[in-house]
Amino acid sequence: MAIQKTEAIVLKTMPFRSTSLIVTFYTREFGKIKGIVKGVRQEGEMRGSLYELFSRVEIIYYEKLKSDLHLVSEGSLLESYASLREDLRRIATASYFVELVEELTEFYDPHRPIFDLLDLSFRYLASISFEKIAAIFEIHLLSEIGLLPFLEACLGCEKQVPEEGFFSIRQGGLLCEDCARKMAQDAKPIEAQTLACMRYFVKHDFEISLKKSTPAYGLAPFRSIIRQFIADRHSRPFKSLQFLEKIRPVLSI
Numbered sequence: 001m002a003i004q005k006t007e008a009i010v011l012k013t014m015p016f017r018s019t020s021l022i023v024t025f026y027t028r029e030f031g032k033i034k035g036i037v038k039g040v041r042q043e044g045e046m047r048g049s050l051y052e053l054f055s056r057v058e059i060i061y062y063e064k065l066k067s068d069l070h071l072v073s074e075g076s077l078l079e080s081y082a083s084l085r086e087d088l089r090r091i092a093t094a095s096y097f098v099e100l101v102e103e104l105t106e107f108y109d110p111h112r113p114i115f116d117l118l119d120l121s122f123r124y125l126a127s128i129s130f131e132k133i134a135a136i137f138e139i140h141l142l143s144e145i146g147l148l149p150f151l152e153a154c155l156g157c158e159k160q161v162p163e164e165g166f167f168s169i170r171q172g173g174l175l176c177e178d179c180a181r182k183m184a185q186d187a188k189p190i191e192a193q194t195l196a197c198m199r200y201f202v203k204h205d206f207e208i209s210l211k212k213s214t215p216a217y218g219l220a221p222f223r224s225i226i227r228q229f230i231a232d233r234h235s236r237p238f239k240s241l242q243f244l245e246k247i248r249p250v251l252s253i
């Protein structure tokens, strides 16, 4: 039974028996893992905020070889992202990020950039537009797990599509007008600025992407395409996204 020490971000928690907690972490070194933390709850209540959702912690755990549930023996809080928790929109957006990572990544498949993406997104959620951070988050996560839509040229004939073209959710990327007509009934026009923005986010790191000016009409068409693309490749709806849609009219976001 190997002992491991790593930084991790809390993706999901679930009470277990009367005093324990099952926690899904995204670790810096080992990717997504699940561990049991014993004795952290008393009479159903959490003691301390160490394993709250979104927290960045350092954990020591015993790696169980015959089970997917490892034993977390020690933990210390590195960052609680306190400003994230002060606003319902930030909480809802961060919940969407952890749900995306929880649902779309495999266990024991380490991607340090995904750990960094969560960390940076939580830091910037307090000061930058939610839509922009979410758009960059989605593109960078899809890129890291190998699910990025094809945006370089036409999927059908490989012709360059320099500005506006068509996007097919089913085919998974960009099409020229001819190919869209011939091979994808679901293809919809994509505006030049939306396409340029997607391509920019793919090619640049998180913090440089944040500085990019977004289309005058906003990022709604961008997010709509990417959300449909993700939904098409995932078997069930994201609860956090449904919640975000529910609070959107109330909070005017």
Ligand SMILES: [Zn+2]
Binding pocket: 154, 155, 156, 157, 158, 159, 175, 176, 177, 178, 179, 180
């Ligand atoms: Zn084509």
